[in-house]
Amino acid sequence: MGDRGTSNHSETTDFILVGFRVRLELYIFIFLMFLLIYAIIILGNVGMMAIIATDPRLNTPMYFFLGNLSFIDLFYSSVIAPKAMTNFWSKSKSISFAGCVAQLFLFALFIVTEGFLLAVMAYDRFIAICNPLLYSVQMSTRLCIQLVAGSYFGGCISSVLQSSMTFTLSFCASRAVDHFYCDARPLQRLSCSDIFIHKIVLFIVSAFIVISTTVVILVSYAYILSTVLKIPSTQGRSKTFSTCSSHIAAVSLFYGTVFFTYAQPGAMSSPEQSKIVSVFYTLIIPMLNPLIYSLRNRDVKDAVKRILCEKCYCQ
Numbered sequence: 001m002g003d004r005g006t007s008n009h010s011e012t013t014d015f016i017l018v019g020f021r022v023r024l025e026l027y028i029f030i031f032l033m034f035l036l037i038y039a040i041i042i043l044g045n046v047g048m049m050a051i052i053a054t055d056p057r058l059n060t061p062m063y064f065f066l067g068n069l070s071f072i073d074l075f076y077s078s079v080i081a082p083k084a085m086t087n088f089w090s091k092s093k094s095i096s097f098a099g100c101v102a103q104l105f106l107f108a109l110f111i112v113t114e115g116f117l118l119a120v121m122a123y124d125r126f127i128a129i130c131n132p133l134l135y136s137v138q139m140s141t142r143l144c145i146q147l148v149a150g151s152y153f154g155g156c157i158s159s160v161l162q163s164s165m166t167f168t169l170s171f172c173a174s175r176a177v178d179h180f181y182c183d184a185r186p187l188q189r190l191s192c193s194d195i196f197i198h199k200i201v202l203f204i205v206s207a208f209i210v211i212s213t214t215v216v217i218l219v220s221y222a223y224i225l226s227t228v229l230k231i232p233s234t235q236g237r238s239k240t241f242s243t244c245s246s247h248i249a250a251v252s253l254f255y256g257t258v259f260f261t262y263a264q265p266g267a268m269s270s271p272e273q274s275k276i277v278s279v280f281y282t283l284i285i286p287m288l289n290p291l292i293y294s295l296r297n298r299d300v301k302d303a304v305k306r307i308l309c310e311k312c313y314c315q
Helices: 024-054 061-089 097-130 132-138 141-167 184-189 196-229 234-262 271-295 298-314
Strands: 015-017
Touching: 015 061, 024 061, 024 271, 024 298, 061 097, 061 141, 061 271, 097 132, 097 141, 097 184, 097 196, 097 234, 141 184, 141 196, 184 196, 196 234, 234 271, 271 298
Parallel strands: none
Antiparallel strands: none
């Protein structure tokens, strides 16, 4: 590492990912937990994408968005988990400057894109329930592609801004990042620069993303709820609203964690508590999303049954 005083950062200088400050026995347990969760993430999200790609009955806008959600969950967890597991057994626990930049950039890209995509999926449910006769016309293939591309574009803009502002800071002698991956907040703590403007800009960008996506989701579900309540039969209301249950669960998990992390700075003063919450939105949510959409979705369960039956018949 070397003592570099208050000199500017250097691309040849590694950072150290401190990880979890626990006993060796707990390191083994955490490693096995990470390994199990990551294996479930791969199986669940790859399986979801394969089912959607192979079953023609799932060739609809909702499953197009769901396939992209699985892709995002798979890749942003892959940005974090392998390096974290490697560092459990590494003595140096180092990550190169370029690797740290790439990790922060890709994680910010995918996590913000997921927020926009969940808002897009809420809009899709709004059109499907409130304007069912015009659904196929309004949610055209071209519009679906544009909405997904727009989600990635928004994630890319946020990621470029966050990464560029973070890594143009001057870092002090210490390169020990008190986290298990390169995140903006732990990196800010290593800076010798005045980060007041930096924090203000990132707060404005984060607030815009969270508020805009939350408004889209809340307004969409306000119209959905209004439409559902107009359905005369209880069975009809239950059946219609059940098409949104998986998305509501995914949104609640994602935004509940985001608000808990960023809306309560005082509660997140402890680095160890921050790491625990980070495990939730970097690994637990990507693991749960395919389970939520498969266990609570009749179309996906039917598609799985058809694939299994076809394989059994072929054998």
